[in-house]
Amino acid sequence: MNRRHFLTLGGLTAAGLLTAGKTQGALINEARKNTKIKPIAGSWFEFQHLNIEEGLYWDPALKSFTAEQWKAKVWEIKEIGMEYLVLMGIAAFGKAFYPTKLAPKFELNCEDPLEAVLSAADEAGIKFFVSNDFWGDGRNPEKMMRDPEIRKIRQQAMEEVAARYSHHKSFYGWYFPNEAYLHPYLDEFFVDYVNDCARSAKQLTPDCVNLIAPYNIKAEKSDDGYVKQLERMNIEIVAYQDGVGVNSTKLGEPARYFEHLHAAHEKAARSRIWADMELFYFEDKTKGNLLPADFNTRILKQMEDLSPFVDKILCYQYIGIMNKPGSTAFAGVKETTRLYNQYKKWLGNQKA
Numbered sequence: 001m002n003r004r005h006f007l008t009l010g011g012l013t014a015a016g017l018l019t020a021g022k023t024q025g026a027l028i029n030e031a032r033k034n035t036k037i038k039p040i041a042g043s044w045f046e047f048q049h050l051n052i053e054e055g056l057y058w059d060p061a062l063k064s065f066t067a068e069q070w071k072a073k074v075w076e077i078k079e080i081g082m083e084y085l086v087l088m089g090i091a092a093f094g095k096a097f098y099p100t101k102l103a104p105k106f107e108l109n110c111e112d113p114l115e116a117v118l119s120a121a122d123e124a125g126i127k128f129f130v131s132n133d134f135w136g137d138g139r140n141p142e143k144m145m146r147d148p149e150i151r152k153i154r155q156q157a158m159e160e161v162a163a164r165y166s167h168h169k170s171f172y173g174w175y176f177p178n179e180a181y182l183h184p185y186l187d188e189f190f191v192d193y194v195n196d197c198a199r200s201a202k203q204l205t206p207d208c209v210n211l212i213a214p215y216n217i218k219a220e221k222s223d224d225g226y227v228k229q230l231e232r233m234n235i236e237i238v239a240y241q242d243g244v245g246v247n248s249t250k251l252g253e254p255a256r257y258f259e260h261l262h263a264a265h266e267k268a269a270r271s272r273i274w275a276d277m278e279l280f281y282f283e284d285k286t287k288g289n290l291l292p293a294d295f296n297t298r299i300l301k302q303m304e305d306l307s308p309f310v311d312k313i314l315c316y317q318y319i320g321i322m323n324k325p326g327s328t329a330f331a332g333v334k335e336t337t338r339l340y341n342q343y344k345k346w347l348g349n350q351k352a
Contacts, residue, residue, distance in 0.1 A: 037300070038307040039347055040277070042084025042127075043077060043318035047097045047113050048106065050089060050138045054282075054290050058320035061331035064109045069329040071120035076324045078124040080340070081347055084314060085121065086129040086175050086211065086239075090114065090161060092138060100160055102153055103135070114165060121170030129175040129211050130165065132158050132197060141178040145193040155200055162204035173209035173236070174201045180214050184221030186229055198234040213276045215241040217257040218249050222264035230268035238271050239314055244302055245278025247286055251298060255305035262309040275306040275313045279321045279339065292321045292335050295342035 047062060049055025065073070077085065090097055095106035098114045110116055114130075121128050135153040136144045144150055158174075165171055176197045180190035194212060201208050217240050220226070230238075240261060243249035249257070258275065265273040279299060280290040293299055306313055322343070323336040 036307070036350075037303050038310070038313050039081055039350065040303070040315045040343070041312040042082045042086065042314045044088055044276075044314070044316045045085045045117070045128075046088040046317070046319055047108065048092055049320070050092055050134065053288060055320060057289050057291075057333050058331035062319070063107070065113070065329060065331075067110045067113070067116040070110055070113050070116040072327070073319070073329040073331075074117050074120035074126060075124055076327055076329065077318050078126055079324070080318075080322075080344060082318070083125065084127050084129070084172075084312070085117075086213075086314065087114075087117075087131045088175075088177055089131045089134045089138065090157065092134050096157075098161070098164070100157070102157055102160070114161075118165055118168040118170050122168050124170075126170055127172035128168075128170045129173050129209075130161060130171060131175050131177050132161070132201075133177050138177075141180070142187075142189070144178045146189055151196070154197075158197075158200050158204055166205050171205070171208075173211065174205070175211050175213075176235075177213075179212065179241075181216035182214060182219045182221075183216065184219050185226055186214065191229060191233055195232075195234050202234075209236045211235070211237040211239055211274075213239045213241055215243060216248065217241065217243060217254060217261065220257050220260055222260040227264050227268045230264060231270050233271065235271050237274050238265070239274035239276040239312075241276040241316070242278060242302060242306060244298070245280045245282075245290075245293065245316070247282075251301055252305060254302070255309070258306055258309040272311050273309070275310045277302050277306060277313050277315050279315050279317065290321065291333065292339040295339055295346065299339075299343075300346065 048059055091103055092106070094103060096103045097106050097108070098112055099105065118128060132154055133144060135157065136147060136150045138144065174197065176194055178193065180186045198210055201210055212235055240258065242254040244251055244254065262273055265271060279293055281293050283289040283291050303313060320332040321336055322340045323330050323332055324340055325337045
């Protein structure tokens with residue numbers, strides 16, 4: 001994730017799209033047809049799901065994981081070809097997932113799951129984006145971003161986490177998990193929040209690469225106003241949520257939005273554009289437990305739509321939605337192995 005490495009469309013830069021009498025749209029359509037579909041490069045990762053009603057099928061298993069099971073899960077993800085993991089939270093529900101004096105300890109079978117997964121990631125060659133939150137109610141991101149008391153705790157937590165864990169070579173950067181949405185621009189308080197977090201991150205871990213994941217791409221307006229916001233945000237990677245799993249966008253729609261966002265990022269020349277692709281669907285249409293979507297009829301199309309316009313595709317998420325058959329760290333319903341096998345078969349065919 002080096003800075004300013006920007007995507008080209010089928011070998012064509014944005015500056016050279018209008019060539020040989022072809023329209024930009026025609027060239028993009030050709031790129032979409034001919035560009036090799038990018039594999040899933042990484043996934044979000046969690047110790048417990050932030051919305052209890054969505055993770056009922058895997059939270060109990062995660063709660064009982066030993067350190068060895070957490071390590072096995074990291075290796076399992078590595079084996080399927082992923083190289084990045086994004087930790088959703090270092091705290092939730094008023095409790096922390098690592099030893100700290102800032103909050104009570106979340107009751108997990110593993111004393112320090114963060115140490116376990118980073119140690120495994122060191123060996124596996126995984127790059128981790130480590131969260132710096134949720135020290136308040138994660139379902140109220142505006143309060144989390146604007147409350148001075150939460151900001152103070154977040155700063156103290158970043159200092160703790162950097163002191164305890166940044167020696168790990170897998171500690172690649174930070175994830176600022178309080179996400180904003182496009183309408184059509186980002187709220188200015190979100191820009192301030194990102195820059196405040198980045199300031200602390202760079203002081204504590206100077207070489208860090210940092211990531212955010214905004215949502216509601218269907219409202220994007222990738223004009224000069226948005227370009228100026230991108231220019232002012234000190235962030236290396238913006239991984240937009242594609243919205244297919246939450247039914248915000250319909251299958252096939254994200255390509256158009258990502259095309260526009262890609263152009264804005266290239267113009268701003270500040271942060272790279274990745275995708276946060278949703279692997280799930282809701283058990284009860286728009287709410288309830290998250291279940292694995294079908295790879296062949298849905299997820300492959302998502303990957304095809306996103307690939308021409310992003311540098312990397314990350315997914316939300318492997319935990320609870322995919323499992324290797326026979327995994328010693330199984331979390332989720334049995335259908336998770338179907339998705340694993342479907343993706344593994346496709347990936348194997350790409351390498352053949």
